[in-house]
Every structure is written in structure tokens, then in C-alpha cells.
Amino acid sequence: MTNQQTAKLILDRAKPLFKREYNVQYRIKVVYDHYDRQFNFYMIRYKPGHITRVTPLHHVKSTWIADLEEILNLIEKDLKLTIVFAGFEGIKWDSRNSYIQRPKRKVG
Structure with missing residues (x-):
């Protein structure tokens, strides 16, 4: 699967989840899975006072x-x-x- 096809697949799965609601935060989370040697994509929906929804995309x-x-x-x-x-x-x-994500500081 090419990168363009992968991006289109992720967008096709994310767009229906993205509803422009009042006081709702949407994020895409990319996780590097060191064990399976892959990148995981998730859609996170956060609304204060409600359960945070995490939906796997690809x-x-x-x-x-x-x-x-x-x-x-x-x-x-x-x-x-x-x-x-x-x-x-x-x-x-x-x-x-x-850096994609800053290295953790060493204490001590």
C-alpha cells in the first residue's frame, strides 16, 4: 500500500468521526509500537465531563x-x-x- 493510499484510508476513517461539536477537542495520535515495528493511528475525542473516546484508525x-x-x-x-x-x-x-517527541529528562 502506498503512502497516498494509506493517508486516504486514514482520512476516510477519520472524517466521519470528526463532528464539529461545541466544546469538543479532536486529535490524531500516532504511536510507535516498538514490539510490532509499526505506526498506529488513533482518533481521540475529548469533551469535558464525558468519557474520552479513542478510535483506532489504521x-x-x-x-x-x-x-x-x-x-x-x-x-x-x-x-x-x-x-x-x-x-x-x-x-x-x-x-x-x-525531535518528533522530546527525549525524557534524566532525574539526578
Whole structure:
């Protein structure tokens, strides 16, 4: 599956979940699964006073950061949501020299 097809699949699954409701926050969460060597995509719906809903969208059997970057760029063009990351501590983007997720500070 190409990166364009993957992004289209994620968008097709995320758009029906994105309802422009009052006082609701929507996010896409990307999790790097070190054990299965894949990227997992989730849609998070948060409304104060209600249960936070997490819906799995898709998983990508790749660990190439360049592929992830291309998929996210295609998603961000069409769906303007906040993207949060988990499991990317200390890993940098390929195109720019910045961290995807800041490394944890060592105490002591």
C-alpha cells in the first residue's frame, strides 16, 4: 500500500468521526509500537465531563520516518487537527533536524 493510499484510508476513517461539536477537542495520535515495528493511528475525542473516546484508525507496517512524514503531510493538508505522538522519544524527523517527541529528562 502506498503512502497516498494509506493517508486516504486514514482520512476516510477519520472524517466521519470528526463532528464539529461545541466544546469538543479532536486529535490524531500516532504511536510507535516498538514490539510490532509499526505506526498506529488513533482518533481521540475529548469533551469535558464525558468519557474520552479513542478510535483506532489504521496501522502502518513500516518504521521509516520518511514514510510517516509523508503520510502526516497528506493528512494535514485535508484534515486540520492536532497531531500528538507517543513512543518517539529521541527520534528526529528526516527532513528537519528536530525531535518528533522530546527525549525524557534524566532525574539526578
